[in-house]
Amino acid sequence: MIYHLLTGQGNMGLPRSVLGELPDRYDKVILIFVDAFGWRFFQDYVEQSEFLKRFVVEGVASKLTTQFPSTTAAHVTTIHSGLPVGESGVFQWFYYEPLLDDIIAPLMFSFAGDKQRGTLHTTGISEQSLFPTQTLYQKLQQYGVQSYCFQHYNYAYSPFSQAVCDGATTIPYKTIPEALVNLTEAAIAESQKSYFFLYFDCIDSIAHKYGPGSLQFEAEVNTLLLTMERLLYQQVAGKLKNTLLLITADHGQIEVSPETTIYLNQLTPSIEQFIKRNSQGKLLVPAASCRDMVLYIQENHLDKVYDLLTEQLADRATVYRTTTLIEEGYFGTGELSPLLLNRLGNLVILPHKYETVWWYE
Numbered sequence: 001m002i003y004h005l006l007t008g009q010g011n012m013g014l015p016r017s018v019l020g021e022l023p024d025r026y027d028k029v030i031l032i033f034v035d036a037f038g039w040r041f042f043q044d045y046v047e048q049s050e051f052l053k054r055f056v057v058e059g060v061a062s063k064l065t066t067q068f069p070s071t072t073a074a075h076v077t078t079i080h081s082g083l084p085v086g087e088s089g090v091f092q093w094f095y096y097e098p099l100l101d102d103i104i105a106p107l108m109f110s111f112a113g114d115k116q117r118g119t120l121h122t123t124g125i126s127e128q129s130l131f132p133t134q135t136l137y138q139k140l141q142q143y144g145v146q147s148y149c150f151q152h153y154n155y156a157y158s159p160f161s162q163a164v165c166d167g168a169t170t171i172p173y174k175t176i177p178e179a180l181v182n183l184t185e186a187a188i189a190e191s192q193k194s195y196f197f198l199y200f201d202c203i204d205s206i207a208h209k210y211g212p213g214s215l216q217f218e219a220e221v222n223t224l225l226l227t228m229e230r231l232l233y234q235q236v237a238g239k240l241k242n243t244l245l246l247i248t249a250d251h252g253q254i255e256v257s258p259e260t261t262i263y264l265n266q267l268t269p270s271i272e273q274f275i276k277r278n279s280q281g282k283l284l285v286p287a288a289s290c291r292d293m294v295l296y297i298q299e300n301h302l303d304k305v306y307d308l309l310t311e312q313l314a315d316r317a318t319v320y321r322t323t324t325l326i327e328e329g330y331f332g333t334g335e336l337s338p339l340l341l342n343r344l345g346n347l348v349i350l351p352h353k354y355e356t357v358w359w360y361e
Contacts, residue, residue, distance in 0.1 A: 020060030038252025086332030089339025137167030
């Protein structure tokens, strides 16, 4: 959509109705990506937030369906590359990478379980081998559109960011006010067609630590919305012509409890013998996340494990063969890339509301 709004090329990518009666051509687009601020929270906070009310009164608020899986890894890759998850191949926080014969954390550019970022550097593999080499910023550049990417300094220049933000000017920040001030100054100063992307992970981080119903979460959301009203909207109002301000999110959050997590290897210890191992004999588990766990099961035992887990998780999670999800279009309706197909497991566990399923380590 961003590409179309700024260049007039290609298609919208989303239904035209998401813009309501707003125009579909702009000289500047500002996109704020607020990790985890899904529709649920928009509804919870719109009446008490002057900033959010502006979108309802002066613009449009559109409810969108997230990609599957509804995970940050899939969506930040899509928003930078313009590729849906079925083409990018980056589908979760942890997954098996055939090139390394191990489970990795792609955004961290590390092996799963490592505490530090960048441990994949020791293998000699390049970020271009793991992530899309096509970016939205490169495409915009071809039409004279300047792009700016604002991300936290912890990962602004990470291997992942360097790959998927190629073609954009990276501007790292340490605090939210700093990011917003830098963004407004850049947007006002830029005289050419331009795109400004800003990513915030603060709400997601707080929700993971304290829960989406906590006072800490409420305080974080209210502070962010107030700060965006004062340091973004009020600073650019009347100073930017033909500019569209977009706010979006990758997913929401749901209340869960670590105390009620189902650990597969405790629920059914025998399952370990059916899980694939890499060439070093290491079990390829766990993968994906506790809200959409992916399993790499030995093919000759797939039906047995499917039946076993379906019975044991009957009231708390649904088990799917990955082929079923692919056939039903969960990973997109187009042709899926070999990157994705080679990284996917063959079983997926989708826990019911408030439930989580994982592997005890």
